[in-house]
Amino acid sequence: MITEVRVAPVTLPMGRPFVHSGKARATTASVVVSIGATGYEGFGEGAPREYVTGESLAGAVEALRAFGPERLNRMVDVTDLDAALRALADLDLPAVVGGARPMPAAAAALELAVFDLVCKIHGVPGAEALRRVPWLAETLTERPEPVPVSYVLDMATEPAATVEQLDAEALRSIRHIKLKATKDVGDCVRRADYVREKFAPVATLSVDVNGDWDRATALRAAHALRPLGIAWLEEPVTPRDWSAMRATREEGGIPVMLDESCWGLDDLDMAAQLGAADLVNARVSKCGGIFPTLRLIRRARELGLNAQLGVHVGEVGPLWAAARLLSCSVGRLATVEAGKQDEWFPTPLTEPPYRVNRRKYLAHPLEGAGLGLVPSPALRDACHWTVADG
Structure with a gap:
């Protein structure tokens, strides 16, 4: 079962800016989620963009802090691979996380972390896990x-x-x-x-x-x-x-x-x-x-x-x-x-x-x-974690 959920905003300078007519971006703006079970850790990320979905980085972090271990264990049984995948596939997480105003980026960070954790617990590559979902x-x-x-x-x-x-x-x-x-x-x-x-x-x-x-x-x-x-x-x-x-x-x-x-x-x-x-x-x-x-x-x-x-x-x-x-x-x-x-x-x-x-x-x-990766020391150093306890 899930024992720990941590959330962190990540802002890092980029080696060069990326520019289009609407915006120039020279730093990251991601929210990272770490979900732990005994001996395993899953990672997720969302990219809140106010000009796309109306989400801010601070708002995403605050919303995700409400999803602690007790709440997530009620939503997804990580000990049962197929049941967990069905639950993730059926959940409308943007609405669950955001309520009346859906929060897709925050939901993505949470979903990816749970998916990554479930697959790691059961030793299953992500592609194989997807093929277990009938639809x-x-x-x-x-x-x-x-x-x-x-x-x-x-x-x-x-x-x-x-x-x-x-x-x-x-x-x-x-x-x-x-x-x-x-x-x-x-x-x-x-x-x-x-x-x-x-x-x-x-x-x-x-x-x-x-x-x-x-x-x-x-x-x-x-x-x-x-x-x-x-x-x-x-x-x-x-x-x-x-x-x-x-x-x-x-x-x-x-x-x-x-x-x-x-x-x-x-x-x-x-x-x-x-x-x-x-x-x-x-x-x-x-x-x-x-x-x-x-x-x-x-x-x-x-x-x-x-x-x-x-x-x-x-x-x-x-x-x-x-x-x-x-x-x-x-x-x-x-x-x-x-x-x-x-x-x-x-x-x-x-x-x-x-x-x-x-x-x-x-x-x-x-x-x-x-998902096939873990954060490097550089990314871990950039994560200023808070514990989700909702």
Whole structure:
């Protein structure tokens, strides 16, 4: 049974800032959860982002302090593998944690820690644990496989400054490029044209706006970008402006991917009903954990939409490991993001350390039980724990 629950906010400087039109991030902002049972410890992480789900780091920590051992033991029997997995898969943790205002990032930290702990107690890799959940049978591949990952270009530098550093093998291997948009449509087209020329014809290209254009700008940009063969525009207008998204798709002629507009199934169903989307960016923290993310992907496919497995900037460990688990275990994704922890955190924050093959742009599955990693001494030193006793 669970004997201890600890919660810590983590803020660390990043080796370089990550910049898009809506925000520049130069430090982490994660909440980390440690759940202990005799001889075992599970770890989870959430990435509270007020501009995405309305959650603050302090608010997430405070909410999670209410989930002590007694309460968690009533929710999940960690001694029974299948019962624990069923309980996790069935719980609406964002609502359980947040009440009337769901808290997906806080819920993700809690769910990942419980999942990791349960798997470690029973000596089961995360991918095997997922395959024990019946409703995931059609979503998961037979076994985890290495997966191609996107090449993401933010606005911290000109595209040429980073693209020119790629060797020939990387240029041949990259299959999708995600370009962060600028407010200036002309500049955005110029940057996209450069990327298209450098990678054509083998790679697809998407443009991520982070909800920063209005309807008129999105339509103007779509008409200008369409000749470049843009695969999709991600969150091209203010979140949940469904009519503007539909206009971008239909009048602008470029598919639309939801991100900040879609936390869960209600958002997805609304967008599909109104003809406002073609794809959705599924991110573990934004969705509320592993199982809500898988549920969103499954629902997207039922609606005829595709899904990208995305990440939040500055994930310190359990979150990127959870995304790695899903990206290597879920087939037919539009594309997969893997983060740039090797650039952002020169000192490894996990054991084993974050790793992506940057010559072939492949991410390999992690080995071991649960999520497949533990915090490094550097991450443990950054965690200022408080004990959950609710």
